[in-house]
Amino acid sequence: xxxxxxxxxxxxxxxxxxxxxxxxxxxxxxxxxxxxxxxxxxxxxxxxxxxxxxxxxxxxxxxxxxxxxxxxxxxxxxxxxxxxxxxxxxxxxxxxxxxxxxxxxxxxxxxxxxxxxxxxxxxxxxxxxxxxxxxxxxxx
Numbered sequence: 001x002x003x004x005x006x007x008x009x010x011x012x013x014x015x016x017x018x019x020x021x022x023x024x025x026x027x028x029x030x031x032x033x034x035x036x037x038x039x040x041x042x043x044x045x046x047x048x049x050x051x052x053x054x055x056x057x058x059x060x061x062x063x064x065x066x067x068x069x070x071x072x073x074x075x076x077x078x079x080x081x082x083x084x085x086x087x088x089x090x091x092x093x094x095x096x097x098x099x100x101x102x103x104x105x106x107x108x109x110x111x112x113x114x115x116x117x118x119x120x121x122x123x124x125x126x127x128x129x130x131x132x133x134x135x136x137x138x139x140x
Contacts, residue, residue, distance in 0.1 A: 004078050004137045012067045012078050013038050016104075020045070020130075021064045022056040022084070030056070036067075037099035042129040043080075044087070044096045046117055049126040057084040063130055075140045080132040087127040094120050096127045 004012070018036040023029055030052065034045045043065060047053045057063065063084040068077030087093050097120045105113055118125045 001132065001134055002137075004135070005139070008076060008078060008137055008139060009038075011076055015067050015069055018043060018045070018065050018067045020053070022053050023060050023062070024052050024056050025059060035100060035104055037096060037103055039092070039095055039099060039129065042131055044099070044127065044129045046096065046100060046125050046127050049124050051126075053128075054086070054126040057128060058086065061085060065130060070140075073140060075138065078135060078137050080130070080135040082131045082133040084128045084130050087129055090121060092129075093127045096129075 016035070017033040019031055020034050021029060021031045032053065034047070034053075036043050036045045038044070061083045062081075064079070064081045066077060066079040068075065068079075070076050087096065097117060100117060101108055101110075101113055
């Protein structure tokens with residue numbers, strides 16, 4: 001698979017939202033914005049264990065996602081297809097949790113962390129890693 005440039009990767013990691021697609025239990029396609037972090041070349045996110053994303057990826061791991069932005073005429077983006085895998089390893093769950101806290105919250109003591117993510121290994125939170133299989137990139 002062709003790799004994104006180092007500058008595009010660095011830019012993408014600073015973006016707040018990734019748009020993620022999944023199939024629900026009826027086979028309907030959904031696209032939703034999610035917070036994300038890059039862990040070892042995987043795009044990772046957390047969601048409620050009972051959310052449609054969790055249920056959808058447990059049934060069908062196929063995924064597509066895009067990170068894009070910029071202002072006219074300078075646009076940038078990465079678009080991937082690949083697979084979603086639920087993370088059960090406690091160590092990796094903790095790495096994803098800590099990276100999300102660092103990226104999206106002002107302080108590790110922010111009370112919103114527990115409301116949004118729960119505790120690091122809360123059963124109500126599912127963590128997923130996305131593994132790209134193909135991708136396209138642009139920098140205008």
